[in-house]
Amino acid sequence: MAAKAKKKHRHINWKKTIAIYIMMLPGMLYFLFNNYLPMAGITVAFRRINYRLGIWRSPFCGLENFEFLFKSGSVFTMIRNTILYNIVFIVLGTVLAIATAILLNEVRQKVLNRVYQTLILLPYLMSMVVVSYLAYAFLSGENGYINNTILPLFGIQDKIAFYQEKKYWPFILTFVNLWKSVGFNMVIYLAAVIGISPDYYEAARIDGASKWKQITNITIPLLVPTIITLFILSVGRIFYSDFGLFYQVPRNSGAIYDVTQTIDTFVYNALMNQNNISMSSAAGFIQSVVGCILVLTANGIIRKISRENAMF
Amino acid sequence: MTIATREEKVVSALAHIIMILFSAMAVIPFWLLIAASFSSETYATKYGYKFLPQELSLSAYEYLFKQGGQIGMAYLITVIVTVIGTTVGILAISLLAYGLVQKDIPGVKVVFILILVTMLFNGGLVPQYLIYTNTLHVKNTLFGLILPNLLMSGFTVILVKNYFQSNIPGEMLEAAEIDGAGQFNIFFRLVFPLSTPILATVGLMAAVSYWNDWTNGLYYITDHNLYSLQQLLNEMNNNIQYLANNASNLGGADISNLPSVTIRLAIAVVAIVPIMVIYPFFQKYFAKGITMGSVKG
Numbered sequence: 001m002a003a004k005a006k007k008k009h010r011h012i013n014w015k016k017t018i019a020i021y022i023m024m025l026p027g028m029l030y031f032l033f034n035n036y037l038p039m040a041g042i043t044v045a046f047r048r049i050n051y052r053l054g055i056w057r058s059p060f061c062g063l064e065n066f067e068f069l070f071k072s073g074s075v076f077t078m079i080r081n082t083i084l085y086n087i088v089f090i091v092l093g094t095v096l097a098i099a100t101a102i103l104l105n106e107v108r109q110k111v112l113n114r115v116y117q118t119l120i121l122l123p124y125l126m127s128m129v130v131v132s133y134l135a136y137a138f139l140s141g142e143n144g145y146i147n148n149t150i151l152p153l154f155g156i157q158d159k160i161a162f163y164q165e166k167k168y169w170p171f172i173l174t175f176v177n178l179w180k181s182v183g184f185n186m187v188i189y190l191a192a193v194i195g196i197s198p199d200y201y202e203a204a205r206i207d208g209a210s211k212w213k214q215i216t217n218i219t220i221p222l223l224v225p226t227i228i229t230l231f232i233l234s235v236g237r238i239f240y241s242d243f244g245l246f247y248q249v250p251r252n253s254g255a256i257y258d259v260t261q262t263i264d265t266f267v268y269n270a271l272m273n274q275n276n277i278s279m280s281s282a283a284g285f286i287q288s289v290v291g292c293i294l295v296l297t298a299n300g301i302i303r304k305i306s307r308e309n310a311m312f
Numbered sequence: 313m314t315i316a317t318r319e320e321k322v323v324s325a326l327a328h329i330i331m332i333l334f335s336a337m338a339v340i341p342f343w344l345l346i347a348a349s350f351s352s353e354t355y356a357t358k359y360g361y362k363f364l365p366q367e368l369s370l371s372a373y374e375y376l377f378k379q380g381g382q383i384g385m386a387y388l389i390t391v392i393v394t395v396i397g398t399t400v401g402i403l404a405i406s407l408l409a410y411g412l413v414q415k416d417i418p419g420v421k422v423v424f425i426l427i428l429v430t431m432l433f434n435g436g437l438v439p440q441y442l443i444y445t446n447t448l449h450v451k452n453t454l455f456g457l458i459l460p461n462l463l464m465s466g467f468t469v470i471l472v473k474n475y476f477q478s479n480i481p482g483e484m485l486e487a488a489e490i491d492g493a494g495q496f497n498i499f500f501r502l503v504f505p506l507s508t509p510i511l512a513t514v515g516l517m518a519a520v521s522y523w524n525d526w527t528n529g530l531y532y533i534t535d536h537n538l539y540s541l542q543q544l545l546n547e548m549n550n551n552i553q554y555l556a557n558n559a560s561n562l563g564g565a566d567i568s569n570l571p572s573v574t575i576r577l578a579i580a581v582v583a584i585v586p587i588m589v590i591y592p593f594f595q596k597y598f599a600k601g602i603t604m605g606s607v608k609g
Contacts, residue, residue, distance in 0.1 A: 012418060019495035020411045024423060027408030030464055033448060034440070035430040041439025055442050100334060106327035118595045119335035122342075125587055125598070127524030129545045133580045134341035136549070137348060137361050143573060145344060148360030179337065184602055191603040211323045243527065251549060267437050272531070277438060284436035292433045 045285035049277045065278040066286075072279060074257075074266060082262040085170075085246075086238045089177050094227060096178055097185030102219055104186065105193045117190075121183035128244025135176060135249050139163070163251060169259045176249050177242070185230075192226045193219060225306055236298030239291045243268065263287045342584070349373075349577035356573045372578035382536065383544065383579060389457070390541045394522040397458045402515050405464045406507065409472035410499050413480075424473075430466040441531055456532030457540060462521055468514050471604060475510040476503065513601040516594055523587065541583045548576050 041055065048061040069075050100120065107113045123131070138145045139162040147159045162168055200218045209217070241262035250260040252269075261269075263283055270280035303310040348361035352369035359366070376383055411417070412424050434440075440460065450456040480503055488498045504511070529543030539547065591598070 013416065016414075016489075016495060017417050020414050020417050020420075023407040023495065023499065024411035026404045027464060027469065028423065028426075030404060030459075031427060031430055031466070033443065034459065034461065034463070035434060035466075036426075037443045037447065038435030038440040039433060040435070041443055042435045044439055044442065055446060100331075103327040103330050106323055107331060108324070112328070112331075114595070116331040116335050117599070118592055119338050120331075121595070121598065122338050122588075122591070125520055125524075125591060126584060127526060127542050129526050129542045129549065130524075130580055130584055132549060133545065133577070134345055137341065137344050137577075140360075143348075143356055143360040145361050145363075149362065182334075183338070187599045187602045211319055248546070248549070264437075271438055271441060281436075281438040284438045288434060288436045295432055 042281075042285055042288060044277065045281040065282040069279045069282040074261065075283070077258060078261045078263050078266045078283070081259065082241050082264075083238055085173065085177075085241065085262065086234070088170075088174055089181075090231065090234045090238075092174065092178060093181055093185055094231065096182050097189050098220070098223060098227070100182060100186040101189035101193050102215055104190060117183075117187070120186060123180045124184045126180070128242075128248040131176060131180060131244075132248035132251065135172070136251070139172070163253045164255045166256050166259045169250060169256050173245065173249060173260065177245055180245075188230070189223065189226065192223055196222050228305060229302055232298045232302050236295040237291070239263065239287050239294060241265075342588075345577055346581055349574055349581050351574060353572075353574050369574075372574035375575050376578055376582065382539070383541075383582070385537060386539050386541045386544045387582075389454075389538060390523060393454065393457045393540060394519050396454075397462060397522045398515050398519045400458070401463045401518050402511055405469050405514065406472055406504065406511060407499065408464075409469050409476055410503055412469070412473045413476045427466045427469055431470075437531075444532060451532050452535040452538060454538065457525070457528050457538070458522075460528050460532065462518070462525060462528065468518075472507070472510055472514060475507060479510075480506055513597050513604065516597050517601045520587065541579070545576070545580055545583060548579070 043060075044055055044058075045065055046060050046062065047055070047058040048064065049055060050058045053059075104113060104116055104120075107116060126134075136144070139147075141147060141159055141161050141163070144162075146162075151157075151160070160168075162172070196219065200222075201214055204214045204218060241264045243262075243264040246260055246262045246265045247268065250256055252265075253260075263286075267280050267284045267287070270276040270283065299310055344361055344363055347363055347365045348356060349372055350365035350368055350370065351362065352367035353371060355366045408423075408427075412420055412427075414420055444450050444456070444460055448455070448459075450459060484502065485498060488502060493501075524542060526540070526542035526546045529538075529540050530546065533539060533543060
């Protein structure tokens with residue numbers, strides 16, 4: 001009680017306040033420049049950029065930039081690609097990660113368990129540039145392992161120009177994505193699997209439940225909250241794609257844009273290669289706004305399901 | 313202890329088989345890359361990459377060490393950027409997080425909400441690019457590699473703040489204040505040392521992000537002397553002729569002998585070796601960093 005009364009009368013300690021704000025200043029400045037100024041700068045999507053006048057003085061032009069974007073036709077392809085790839089990655093990624101986590105948990109030898117986990121997580125720590133080198137080592141038309149070793153093994157002499165042919169890329173990109181991310185997602189689910197009380201399994205064993213039954217009736221139901229949370233979070237990010245995956249792995253090859261271009265690679269190419277700020281900023285604007293709405297919705301849903309997993 | 317039933321043995325064997333398979337799949341591409349980098353240039357161009365180095369040759373690596381002036385430079389840049397970015401980032405993140413746990417300071421809640429907003433909404437690439445190039449003029453400076461996006465994120469600040477809240481007793485801080493210790497003293501003498509587990513994890517993740525980053529270079533660096541390792545690799549990926557065109561940077565060597573295929577692989581190997589070497593020792597921290605960040609990522 002005494003402490004409460006004291007708090008009510010506490011006056012502001014200016015010396016401490018100033019010290020604390022000095023400490024917070026570098027971080028606050030960073031967010032101002034790295035995040036808040038670009039947020040304000042999102043108005044470029046509605047301006048006709050004139051470098052002589054500068055960004056902030058360029059005249060507003062209404063929805064002209066968006067008209068250009070939608071007339072260009074690529075907008076539907078890139079939105080379709082972004083969303084479809086995300087759906088495939090979310091579904092396959094989740095299934096694979098859970099299966100791997102459950103299996104790894106069955107490996108009781110501590111050292112081996114560590115070794116497997118370490119190896120499976122390794123691709124996650126590599127940059128997409130390196131990943132694209134690895135993919136190229138297999139797919140290259142001239143030196144690639146598939147064209148030089150695997151295909152001749154089956155008596156096929158014609159080389160496949162992977163980087164020119166669209167039909168292979170949905171599979172290649174999905175494979176690379178799973179290869180790189182399975183370790184990461186496995187670690188997350190493994191933490192949840194390890195967290196399940198052994199008492200459940202003990203009781204199930206006494207009742208004579210098979211391993212399969214234990215997995216389907218104990219492990220998976222107890223993972224559902226984690227699955228739902230991660231699922232909703234990824235749906236919240238469905239308008240964003242891994243720029244590195246879609247830019248580096250197909251080596252930005254124009255012949256296969258139809259199946260590799262996502263919103264992020266479009267924004268990059270329009271800005272840096274075509275110097276087309278108007279289309280680039282319009283596409284970026286749509287991504288930011290729709291992305292924000294989706295994240296907020298996702299968070300709202302998580303809040304309803306399990307409060308402690310919500311961001312706020 | 314119960315004796316393993318037949319079913320348990322089967323499941324365990326199955327788990328091992330699939331885990332070995334997955335581990336192999338994770339590692340095999342790296343093996344191909346490394347093996348090919350030790351093959352001779354003529355073999356690699358004629359017959360492609362193989363899992364066993366063919367016509368074992370160190371010529372690509374010899375090139376790197378003898379004439380790789382630009383590669384050495386890129387390595388240096390990468391190390392500098394990683395060290396500065398991680399150190400400054402950790403300091404700024406923890407100082408800001410320390411401020412956020414002060415309940416008696418006016419305005420702290422507003423700062424917290426402003427940080428949350430950065431996690432929900434961002435201006436996107438175009439405005440950020442324009443701000444960094446036209447307002448802050450980071451193009452072709454080390455700042456261009458250190459500042460954009462990587463230095464700190466709202467997410468890590470909140471992660472560290474939560475750690476402070478649940479692991480550093482408020483009474484301890486109050487006692488230190490009553491003893492007349494200044495805030496900087498309290499932070500550096502008490503809070504910082506008590507938070508090494510979280511700061512090590514966050515720092516490790518940050519260091520890997522800096523080491524692996526190529527996007528900042530892609531946007532903000534055109535000066536070859538400021539290329540990071542990853543950007544150099546990226547440049548060579550886009551332009552196989554890059555090395556030949558820039559042979560003068562490699563010491564003006566005879567271009568016809570340039571092992572342009574294997575040298576690219578050798579540079580990739582040199583770029584991934586540091587991570588491969590340190591990673592097994594820090595694997596626990598990585599796993600911890602991932603689980604901490606997962607659900608609230």
